[in-house]
Amino acid sequence: MKEIYLDNNATTKVDEAVFEEMRPYFCELYGNPSSMHFFGGQVQGKVNEARQRVAALLGASTDEIIFTACGTESDNAAIRSALEVFPDRRHVITSRVEHPAVLTQCRNLTQKGYRVTEIGVDSAGRLDLEELKAAVDEDTAIVSLMWANNETGVIFPVEEAAAIAKAKGALFHTDAVQAVGKIKIDMASSCIDMLSVSGHKLHAPKGIGVLYLRRGTPFRPFLVGGHQEKSRRAGTENAGAIIALGKACELAGTYMDIENSQVKAQRDRLQDALMASIPNARINGEGADRLPNTTSIAFEFVEGEAILLLLSELGICASSGSACTSGSLEPSHVLRAMGVPFTCAHGSIRFSLSRFTTDDEIDFVIKELPSIIQRLRQMSPFGREFLKSQV
Amino acid sequence: MWDYTPTVKDHFLNPRNVGDIPDADAIGEVGSLACGDALKLYLKLDENKDKIVDAKFQTFGCASAIASSSALTEMVKGKTLDEALSISNQEIAEFLGGLPEEKMHCSVMGQEALEVAIAKYRGEPIPEHDSEHDHGQAYPDHEGTIVCKCFGITDTFLKKVIETNKLTTAEQVTHFTKAGGACGGCIPKIQELIAEVLGQNNQPRTRPEKLSNLKKMQLIQEVLEKDIRPLLWADGGDLELLDIDGSKVQVAFRKACAGCASSGYTARMVEQKLREFVAEDIVVEEVAG
Incomplete structure (x- = not known):
């Protein structure tokens, strides 16, 4: 069955040009970039080029780029470093809708005696900047807020948030794994101290990430050992994946306009058509500034896992904020933080597009999803009552 | 998937x-x-x-x-x-x-x-x-009280599911009934219910009169696994058995128990349980590691 892949916030297809770029660096050019000989040196040169390409996409300098193994490592390294840099500051601020890579770490800190504040969001998923202003104080070591939400695509005003944190001397970190490549980022004109990137969210392979670290920002490494990454992240470089990420970042720069025109138009068409054809649905995060590729739609009276599996029967790959997909028993923490009504909290589906999404694929989902929702509503006691009331 | x-x-x-x-x-x-x-x-x-x-x-x-x-x-x-x-x-x-x-x-x-x-x-x-949640209503029992407030689940219902499915951990009870799966506030109570049901099924436990060294070590491990660790899990903690030397039992506290201010109290609780079920002369030592 040919897949219709609309789950790009989970992971993306490796661009074939990216794969070709990395291919020689496994069986042929496999040298260690740290080696003194020519054979390692040529890999070093290519890693340097990748660093330039990543820096260019972020509007950063090459010495501000630290390669890591994934977005989660970057998030963990940023927060841990801030706490080590400021041993006397015992307060951490994040939001209620962060990715678990940040939220779990912050919640674990409460057991180590830290005060942790989780800033709330409104019903459209927008950050409460006033709450942030009130929460930051001289005891705050770090504020970590995501740039764009993985479930809803809602974009946070991270520059304003960073300015609020900096005013009290705290460090500011942003998990930008969903934003990079979709939103223009210019670290040169920003006051954000640290930023996390994940390769596999932008058509590079899994297992490669970046921690952007502003020049002059105090830092304590998470992994210690060798001198790699200027001793800020020890461990032999994952050269092939770094080279791939460099190419992916170059392409992301080229295709950013497409993300915000073609992809956005497809996303808008998908959500408009579904909202028109399926009664009692709502867009999670509607009215907020959102990523161009993401839409999360909640359908009343049906359950998300059942929708996903029926979509999957047709080859359509999407994702859900519902409880039953994860094995937990409550809807996602993001939807709960937004106060999504309980009648539809269990029936949310996220579609996340990419530059590889075609118009035909969008047409197919528009054609198939209404009957799936109808079928499940006819099976559901609440759905049946609703359908009767519609007649 | x-x-x-x-x-x-x-x-x-x-x-x-x-x-x-x-x-x-x-x-x-x-x-x-x-x-x-x-x-x-x-x-x-x-x-x-x-x-x-x-x-x-x-x-x-x-x-x-x-x-x-x-x-x-x-x-x-x-x-x-x-x-x-x-x-x-x-x-x-x-x-x-x-x-x-x-x-x-x-x-x-x-x-x-x-x-x-x-x-x-x-x-x-x-x-x-009175709540909109009504799982467990198949078990009308005026003595029954709501254990899991999030999903409205009664102790009578939980005990029946624990017994018929032979459940031994709170996590299993959550998988089978949803109880404890939201805020988690009732997990200690679920632990108690499990202990109660298991207690009914088991013969009343008495301390054995005489124990070979091997039997003693086995019994210590059994009590730690069945009686003590589930209690610690309920609070997000854990312990690891490091060594047994005669009557001296060395344990290290893990997760939330590690560095917990009341770990001294927890160590005494462990000792008390082991004395109750294994031997009067057990001494529990907390070891960092």
């Missing part, structure tokens, strides 16, 4: 007996929109009002909830009410070739709806819950 059996997939994609029976003899409803799953079961009896001749269902929930409901309706047809009542949630799961443990609560929901339907038909009292 869940590892659903072909039978689960078949009953999800081609559910049997979806719908309603306008002149049903018995109707059972459990679950709610807020809970994330709900089942409405209709039963039609023969002229003698003894055998189930038809069954239909409506389910709001995930694939395994729909498949469990479909399986249930197939299983009860042709059975007498008493025969139907004897269907356990394990039998529903077995009919489907098994369910992932995290989804066992779907099979429990099916069995629960069946009991509600039959209790209502027989005029046995079904208590009205």
Whole structure:
């Protein structure tokens, strides 16, 4: 069955040009970039080029780029470093809708005696900047807020948030794994101290990430050992994946306009058509500034896992904020933080597009999803009552 | 992706007996929109009002909830009410070739709806819950109290599920009943219920008179595994047995217990339990490591 892949916030297809770029660096050019000989040196040169390409996409300098193994490592390294840099500051601020890579770490800190504040969001998923202003104080070591939400695509005003944190001397970190490549980022004109990137969210392979670290920002490494990454992240470089990420970042720069025109138009068409054809649905995060590729739609009276599996029967790959997909028993923490009504909290589906999404694929989902929702509503006691009331 | 059996997939994609029976003899409803799953079961009896001749269902929930409901309706047809009542949630799961443990609560929901339907038909009292959550209402018991406030689940219901499914950990109880799966506030209480049910099933435990060194070590490990670690898990903690030297038991505290201010108190609790079940002269030492 040919897949219709609309789950790009989970992971993306490796661009074939990216794969070709990395291919020689496994069986042929496999040298260690740290080696003194020519054979390692040529890999070093290519890693340097990748660093330039990543820096260019972020509007950063090459010495501000630290390669890591994934977005989660970057998030963990940023927060841990801030706490080590400021041993006397015992307060951490994040939001209620962060990715678990940040939220779990912050919640674990409460057991180590830290005060942790989780800033709330409104019903459209927008950050409460006033709450942030009130929460930051001289005891705050770090504020970590995501740039764009993985479930809803809602974009946070991270520059304003960073300015609020900096005013009290705290460090500011942003998990930008969903934003990079979709939103223009210019670290040169920003006051954000640290930023996390994940390769596999932008058509590079899994297992490669970046921690952007502003020049002059105090830092304590998470992994210690060798001198790699200027001793800020020890461990032999994952050269092939770094080279791939460099190419992916170059392409992301080229295709950013497409993300915000073609992809956005497809996303808008998908959500408009579904909202028109399926009664009692709502867009999670509607009215907020959102990523161009993401839409999360909640359908009343049906359950998300059942929708996903029926979509999957047709080859359509999407994702859900519902409880039953994860094995937990409550809807996602993001939807709960937004106060999504309980009648539809269990029936949310996220579609996340990419530059590889075609118009035909969008047409197919528009054609198939209404009957799936109808079928499940006819099976559901609440759905049946609703359908009767519609007649 | 869940590892659903072909039978689960078949009953999800081609559910049997979806719908309603306008002149049903018995109707059972459990679950709610807020809970994330709900089942409405209709039963039609023969002229003698003894055998189930038809069954239909409506389910709001995930694939395994729909498949469990479909399986249930197939299983009860042709059975007498008493025969139907004897269907356990394990039998529903077995009919489907098994369910992932995290989804066992779907099979429990099916069995629960069946009991509600039959209790209502027989005029046995079904208590009205003031909450919108109503899992566990198949177990009317005025002595029964709500344990899990999030999902409205009573101790009577939990004890029955723990006993019939031979559950030993709070995590399993969550998978089977959802209790403890939201805020987690009732997990200590669930631990107590497990201990209570296990206590009923086991012979009263007495300290053995004489123990060889090997038996003593085995018994220490058993008490740590069965009686002590589950209690610590309830608070997000854990311990590791490092060494046993005669009567000296060395343990290290893990997770939330590590560095916890009351770990000294916890160590004494461990010692007390071991003295109770193993030997009077046990000494517990907390070791960093």
